[in-house]
Amino acid sequence: MSEQRVTRPTPISGFPEWLPEIRSVEQRWLDHIRAGFERYGFASVETPSVEALDVLMAKGETSQEVYTLHRLQADADDDSDARLGLHFDLTVPFARYVAQHFNELVFPFKRYQIQRVWRGERPQEGRFREFTQCDIDVINVDQVPLHFDAELPRVVHEVLSGLDIPAWTLNINNRKVLQGCYEGLGIGDPVAVIRAVDKLHKIGDDGVRAILLDQVGLSEEQAKVCLDLAHIRGTDTSVVDEIARLGVHSELLTEGLDELGFVLDSLADLPSGSVVADLSVARGLDYYTGTVYEAAFRDDPGYGSICAGGRYENLAGQFIRRSLPGVGISIGLTRIFAKLVAEGRIATGRQCPTDVLVVVPSGERRGEALRTAARLREAGHNTEVYHQADKVGKQIRYASRKGIPFVWFPPFEDGRPHEVKDLASGEQTAADPATWSAR
Amino acid sequence: MSEQRVTRPTPISGFPEWLPEIRSVEQRWLDHIRAGFERYGFASVETPSVEALDVLMAKGETSQEVYTLHRLQADADDDSDARLGLHFDLTVPFARYVAQHFNELVFPFKRYQIQRVWRGERPQEGRFREFTQCDIDVINVDQVPLHFDAELPRVVHEVLSGLDIPAWTLNINNRKVLQGCYEGLGIGDPVAVIRAVDKLHKIGDDGVRAILLDQVGLSEEQAKVCLDLAHIRGTDTSVVDEIARLGVHSELLTEGLDELGFVLDSLADLPSGSVVADLSVARGLDYYTGTVYEAAFRDDPGYGSICAGGRYENLAGQFIRRSLPGVGISIGLTRIFAKLVAEGRIATGRQCPTDVLVVVPSGERRGEALRTAARLREAGHNTEVYHQADKVGKQIRYASRKGIPFVWFPPFEDGRPHEVKDLASGEQTAADPATWSAR
Numbered sequence: 047m048s049e050q051r052v053t054r055p056t057p058i059s060g061f062p063e064w065l066p067e068i069r070s071v072e073q074r075w076l077d078h079i080r081a082g083f084e085r086y087g088f089a090s091v092e093t094p095s096v097e098a099l100d101v102l103m104a105k106g107e108t109s110q111e112v113y114t115l116h117r118l119q120a121d122a123d124d125d126s127d128a129r130l131g132l133h134f135d136l137t138v139p140f141a142r143y144v145a146q147h148f149n150e151l152v153f154p155f156k157r158y159q160i161q162r163v164w165r166g167e168r169p170q171e172g173r174f175r176e177f178t179q180c181d182i183d184v185i186n187v188d189q190v191p192l193h194f195d196a197e198l199p200r201v202v203h204e205v206l207s208g209l210d211i212p213a214w215t216l217n218i219n220n221r222k223v224l225q226g227c228y229e230g231l232g233i234g235d236p237v238a239v240i241r242a243v244d245k246l247h248k249i250g251d252d253g254v255r256a257i258l259l260d261q262v263g264l265s266e267e268q269a270k271v272c273l274d275l276a277h278i279r280g281t282d283t284s285v286v287d288e289i290a291r292l293g294v295h296s297e298l299l300t301e302g303l304d305e306l307g308f309v310l311d312s313l314a315d316l317p318s319g320s321v322v323a324d325l326s327v328a329r330g331l332d333y334y335t336g337t338v339y340e341a342a343f344r345d346d347p348g349y350g351s352i353c354a355g356g357r358y359e360n361l362a363g364q365f366i367r368r369s370l371p372g373v374g375i376s377i378g379l380t381r382i383f384a385k386l387v388a389e390g391r392i393a394t395g396r397q398c399p400t401d402v403l404v405v406v407p408s409g410e411r412r413g414e415a416l417r418t419a420a421r422l423r424e425a426g427h428n429t430e431v432y433h434q435a436d437k438v439g440k441q442i443r444y445a446s447r448k449g450i451p452f453v454w455f456p457p458f459e460d461g462r463p464h465e466v467k468d469l470a471s472g473e474q475t476a477a478d479p480a481t482w483s484a485r
Numbered sequence: 486m487s488e489q490r491v492t493r494p495t496p497i498s499g500f501p502e503w504l505p506e507i508r509s510v511e512q513r514w515l516d517h518i519r520a521g522f523e524r525y526g527f528a529s530v531e532t533p534s535v536e537a538l539d540v541l542m543a544k545g546e547t548s549q550e551v552y553t554l555h556r557l558q559a560d561a562d563d564d565s566d567a568r569l570g571l572h573f574d575l576t577v578p579f580a581r582y583v584a585q586h587f588n589e590l591v592f593p594f595k596r597y598q599i600q601r602v603w604r605g606e607r608p609q610e611g612r613f614r615e616f617t618q619c620d621i622d623v624i625n626v627d628q629v630p631l632h633f634d635a636e637l638p639r640v641v642h643e644v645l646s647g648l649d650i651p652a653w654t655l656n657i658n659n660r661k662v663l664q665g666c667y668e669g670l671g672i673g674d675p676v677a678v679i680r681a682v683d684k685l686h687k688i689g690d691d692g693v694r695a696i697l698l699d700q701v702g703l704s705e706e707q708a709k710v711c712l713d714l715a716h717i718r719g720t721d722t723s724v725v726d727e728i729a730r731l732g733v734h735s736e737l738l739t740e741g742l743d744e745l746g747f748v749l750d751s752l753a754d755l756p757s758g759s760v761v762a763d764l765s766v767a768r769g770l771d772y773y774t775g776t777v778y779e780a781a782f783r784d785d786p787g788y789g790s791i792c793a794g795g796r797y798e799n800l801a802g803q804f805i806r807r808s809l810p811g812v813g814i815s816i817g818l819t820r821i822f823a824k825l826v827a828e829g830r831i832a833t834g835r836q837c838p839t840d841v842l843v844v845v846p847s848g849e850r851r852g853e854a855l856r857t858a859a860r861l862r863e864a865g866h867n868t869e870v871y872h873q874a875d876k877v878g879k880q881i882r883y884a885s886r887k888g889i890p891f892v893w894f895p896p897f898e899d900g901r902p903h904e905v906k907d908l909a910s911g912e913q914t915a916a917d918p919a920t921w922s923a924r
Binding site: 054055056057058061062063064065066069070073084085086087088089090091092093094095096097098099101111112113114115116117118119130131132142143145146147150151152154156157162164166176186191193194365366396397398399400403412423428429430431433434444447448450 | 493497501502504508509528531535538557570582584591595596630633804805837851862868883889
C-alpha cells in the first residue's frame with residue numbers, strides 16, 4: 047500500500063472516548079456498580095443495540111432522538127434493515143425482552159443492564175450522542191410490591207456513595223400525587239399541568255403560571271395551588287402533611303401520598319439530604335405512573351439529571367396480553383464520569399494493568415526473562431516482558447512512564463538470585479518469582 | 486395510556502440476546518478473557534461505536550458491510566450525522582485511536598478492546614450482524630518486535646484453554662512467505678494469487694488452479710508450486726525446510742521464513758495441535774503484511790474462523806505522518822459462544838447472582854428481614870429479601886426456581902436464633918448473619 051493520504055482523525059462530537067489511564071478508572075466504576083447491583087440480587091441482561099422501530103416508538107414522543115441503521119451499499123429493494131433503530135434507553139428494550147421471554151423468566155424479575163445507548167441529539171455540555179447507562183428494574187406480573195420503589199434508591203445510594211463523586215441528591219416524587227391533586231382541583235387535563243410544571247426550573251414560577259393560565263386554562267386559584275404543590279420539598283414524611291394542608295382531596299392523591307410516605311419512611315435511615323421529596327419532579331415526557339426519581343449534583347443542579355427513573359404500568363404489557371408493570375432507575379454513568387473528567391476531578395488510574403516488567407538484559411537472556419514472566423503470571427501478577435534487549439535504564443524508564451510499579455531482574459549470571467526493584471521506593475531486593483508478593 | 490395494541494415482539498435475525506442463565510456464563514467468559522489479557526499487561530481501551538466513514542473506508546474493500554447512522558427525523562439540510570458508520574471491527578478504530586492520541590500514549594502500546602461490532606451481512610450460521618469481539622493489539626513507532634507475533638497466540642491459547650470449548654487449532658502463516666514465493670516464481674500479481682489461494686477450502690485445488698491459469702495467467706508449473714505451497718502444513722519448524730525444498734528463492738521469502746520459523750519456535754512448548762503452520766491461510770481481503778492467524782474448531786472447521794488477526798504496517802500510519810505498524814488478534818466471542826449455546830453445550834449458569842433469600846414471614850417482620858439482609862450484604866453475600874409476606878413454602882419455591890442456594894430465616898420470635906437452609910442439602914442450621922459463610 048503506497049497511498050500517502052494523511053487524514054489526521056479528529057474526535058466526533060458527542061461520542062466520548064478516554065485515554066487508558068481514564069478508561070481504567072471507568073472500568074473500576076463499572077465493576078463497582080455491577081457488584082453493587084448484584085449485591086441486591088439483580089441479574090445481568092444485555093439486549094441488542096437495535097430494536098425494531100415500532101418497539102422503540104411504542105411509548106411515543108421520542109422519535110426525534112432515534113438513530114436508524116442503513117447498510118451503506120444496500121440494494122434499493124432490500125429493506126431488511128430498514129426498520130431498525132439504535133436504542134435510546136434501556137427500559138424500552140428491557141420491557142420488550144420481558145414480553146418476548148415471558149415464559150422463560152421467573153417473576154418478579156430483577157435485572158441490571160449496563161450498556162451504551164444512542165440519541166441523535168445536538169451535543170452540548172452533559173449531552174452525548176453515545177453514552178453508557180446503568181439500569182436496574184423490577185418487572186412483575188400484575189403488580190410490583192411498593193417496597194421495590196424504596197429498594198432502588200437505596201441501591202443507587204450505596205453504589206454512588208462508593209464512587210468518588212461530588213455530593214448529589216436523589217429527588218423523589220409520585221405522579222399520583224401530582225395527578226391526584228390536579229384532579230382534586232377539578233382540572234380536566236392533568237398531563238398538561240405536569241408538562242408545564244416540569245419546566246419550573248427552566249422558566250420559573252411566572253413562566254409556568256403563564257402556561258397554566260393561558261394555555262391550560264386554569265383559574266388563578268388552581269394555578270396557585272399547582273405552584274404551591276411544586277414548591278414543596280422535604281427530607282421526611284412531614285412533606286405528606288404539608289401536601290395534605292393544601293386542602294385538596296381525591297382518591298388518587300390519597301393513594302399517591304400513601305406511596306410517597308412509604309418510600310420516604312423506608313429510606314429514613316439514609317444520610318440527610320441524600321434522598322429528598324421534591325414535588326416539582328415530574329419527568330413530564332416519560333411513561334411513569336407512580337414514583338418518579340431524578341438525581342442531580344447539589345453544587346450544579348443545572349447540569350441535569352445524573353439518575354432518573356420511576357414506576358411504569360404499561361411498558362412491557364403493551365407487547366403481550368399480560369399486565370407487566372415495573373419500576374426502575376438508571377444511573378447516567380457517562381453523564382457523571384465525563385463531567386468529572388472535564389473538570390479534572392478524576393484521579394487518573396494506571397495506564398496499563400502491568401504489575402511487573404521483566405527486563406531483558408540481552409538477546410540471549412530473553413528466554414530466561416520469558417520463563418520468569420510465566421512464573422510471575424502463574425503466581426497471579428500481571429506481567430510484561432520488555433519488548434527488546436536494551437539498556438536497563440531505558441527499560442526502567444519505560445516502566446516508570448507506564449506506571450508499572452515493579453521491575454524484575456532475572457539472574458544475570460548463574461547462581462545469582464532474582465531481584466525486584468520497587469520503583470516507588472527505589473529499593474531493589476532479592477526475590478523468588480513463585481512466592482514474591484507486591485505488598 | 487389506554488391503547489390496546491399488542492405486537493408480540495420477535496427476535497431480530499442476526500442480533501443475538503441471551504436469557505439470564507446464559508448471560509451469566511457469557512459474563513464469566515468476558516471476565517476470564519479480560520483477566521487473561523491483563524495478565525500480559527494489555528490495557529483496556531474502548532472506542533465509540535461509530536467512526537467517520539472515511540476512517541472506516543480507509544483500508545478499502547469492506548464498504549458493503551457497514552451500517553451508517555441516520556437520525557429518524559433529521560432535517561433534510563442537516564448532515565451532521567451523515568458521515569458516521571458503526572465500526573465493523575476493532576482494529577481500524579484502534580489504529581485511528583493511536584493516531585489521534587499519539588502524543589499521549591507510551592509505546593509500544595499494548596491494548597485490549599472488548600466491544601460489539603456490526604456488519605450488515607445476511608445472517609447465517611455463525612454470522613451475526615451484531616457481535617462481540619475481544620481484541621489484543623500492539624502498535625509501536627517504526628517497528629514492532631517480532632516476539633509480539635509469538636506472544637499474541639500464546640495469550641489466546643491461555644485464554645481459550647480456560648474456557649470450556651471444543652478443541653480448536655490456531656493456524657499461522659506469513660504473508661511474506663506467500664508473496665515472496667510468488668515473486669520468486671516470477672509472478673507479476675502476487676496479491677491476485679493470495680486471493681485465489683484464500684478460496685482453497687471453498688473451491689478446492691481444481692477451482693484455485695483454474696483461477697490461477699485462466700484469470701491470473703500463471704503457467705502450469707507456477708500454479709503447481711503455488712498449490713504445493715498452500716498444502717504445506719505442520720506443527721514445527723520442519724515446515725520451513727519443506728518450503729525451502731520447493732526450490733524457490735527471493736529475499737522476501739527468506740525474510741518470511743525467518744519470521745515464521747521464529748514464531749513457531751517460540752510457541753513450540755504449547756500442546757501439540759494447538760498452533761499449526763498452515764500455508765493456505767492467507768486472510769486474502771485483509772490488510773496484513775506479515776504473520777497471519779486464523780483459528781477454527783477442529784471438529785467443525787467449516788464453521789469459520791473463531792479467531793483471526795495478523796501483522797499490519799500501514800493502518801495507523803495512514804492517519805498521521807508516522808510509521809505505526811502493529812500486530813493483533815481477535816477472538817470472535819459471539820461466534821464461539823452462540824455456537825455452543827445453539828448446540829446446548831453451554832452448562833447454564835445462575836439465573837440471578839443472589840446467594841441468599843431472606844424470607845418475610847409476615848408484614849410486621851419485614852423490617853427485621855431488611856436489617857438481616859443488610860448485615861448479610863455487609864458480610865459480602867448477594868442478598869435478596871422476598872418481595873412480600875407470604876407462605877414460607879412459596880418463598881422457598883421462588884428461591885429454588887431462581888437457583889438461589891440459601892434461604893435465610895430471621896428469628897420468628899425474640900430469643901430464637903437466625904437459621905439458614907441450604908436448598909441443595911435441605912439442611913437447616915442456626916447461623917449468625919455477620920459471620921456465616923456459604924462454604
